[in-house]
Amino acid sequence: MTDLIQREIISLEDSDVLLICETVPIDGDDSNMDIVSFSSVSDHNIQDIPLINIEIPKNHTENELICDWNVDEYRNAFEPDVHWEMRRSFMVQYKNKIPESELVALAQAFVNTEVFGAVYCEEVTAKLELLGESIAKQYRMFKSKTPKRITARATEAVHDWMKHRSESLKAAERKDQAIQLLGPVFTVTTVEDIFRNYVLLDDNLEESGREFEKLGCGWFVHDVWRNDQKLWEATCTVAGFLLSKAVGPLKKSRQKCTEELLKLFRKKCYKIRVNHNRCWDGYNVERLEVSEDLDMRGNPFDCRLRLPLAAKDQLKEDNVGYRLLRKLGWGGGPLGKHQVGIVDPIEVQAKRGRRGLGLPQLSLRSDGSGLQTPSNNASYLDQLDLSKTSFRIDVGFYRDLMRNFKAKRLGYDLIFSSEFTETERALLTKIATDLDLQCTTITYDYEHYQFVLMKHRVSPHDLLIKIIVENHPIYSTLYTVEPPEDDLERHNKILELCSK
Incomplete structure (x- = not known):
């Protein structure tokens, strides 16, 4: 405590209360500040x-x-x-x-x-x-x-004042206590330790079990065998503890064992659900257009680097368009007064399928999540020479964006606008690949495609801390947390520590 502390005793009906007026540091800074x-x-x-x-x-x-x-x-x-x-x-x-x-x-x-x-x-x-x-x-x-006036019981206030414990230090201690109550137990000795380490993700036992095994505190073991009565017996053992068992026909015993285990985890463990509320055209990264042509590194584009016409694509001297351009003063190369126009002739593609004119005809495959991912994106990227292609987007901005995304290890996807062209998505894929980031292209209607940077994996317990303790605005929107039904006392204790 500094010399600026003011103390005042107020007599109440229940007990005396010591009011301490002390400087409150901003942004968690514990340094003393003069009033x-x-x-x-x-x-x-x-x-x-x-x-x-x-x-x-x-x-x-x-x-x-x-x-x-x-x-x-x-x-x-x-x-x-x-x-x-x-x-x-x-x-x-x-x-x-x-x-x-x-x-x-x-x-x-x-x-x-x-x-x-x-x-x-x-x-x-x-x-x-x-x-x-x-x-x-x-x-x-x-x-x-x-100074901010803080009301506390006299004995507690005097103890904090004598021990030089500021309010910010006490808030940090309460946060640490809440994190310890939410954190896993790495040495499992009881069944309660298993329920504390296990977090049920979208009612998916297999995915939740893999996250549990990453803690290094035990294994999930599913066994099925015939007993002496010629019946199938299915069991599930977690970290050496038998949690569910079912006897009967092969298929029914497996199903019943899984259902009993899922019911048990729903009562005893925290549950995290993903909020699937994103529209097909939802995105959080916009397309930033620039006024000049840029190369793949974000520098001004040199029109001399454009791909030369192949012999089969070059206009012949007997071509009507060639003769017309010659009469207009064209001497070969890019069109326009400053020779910065197109070089290749406009290609005419045969229309196949029932898609709209101008849309790419891509073969698609489902990835099981309801989204459609172009399967030939890699081959198209290999065929395209990005070093000799001009772009009208802020290349440097998106490269810095991906670097920051990787450095911050964010636990949510970056979804780019559907306004990016196919060539621009190929460039974004190249940048993400060079930075060793996972990315994909998704579509909901086979017509609007969006580039997506895949989120960094965040452990379930870290998600609980970000949502319950830190009240993170983005993670709280993306996920819903449900407390264990049979352990509400611990959950209420955590909420109480976070609310003070």
């Missing part, structure tokens, strides 16, 4: 505040203003010191520029807007913002460093 009194904006340093040039009314020149009036006479007996210092500073700063009656009204209106949130007409509001900018900045700085 800045707003008296710094008084007449002994008011000259340091820069004056704002304002327009003097035509009927009142600077020589006509009466400046010998006393500012302190306008102090109200019920007015707090901070509010008066703001009003007084405002009047002192513009005493020689604005008539007395108008200045007193403006000073009061300024305090009303800054402190109480009052709203005036547009003209008055603009004038107050212009005149009171420097004073308002001082006041906001003062508010950010104002």
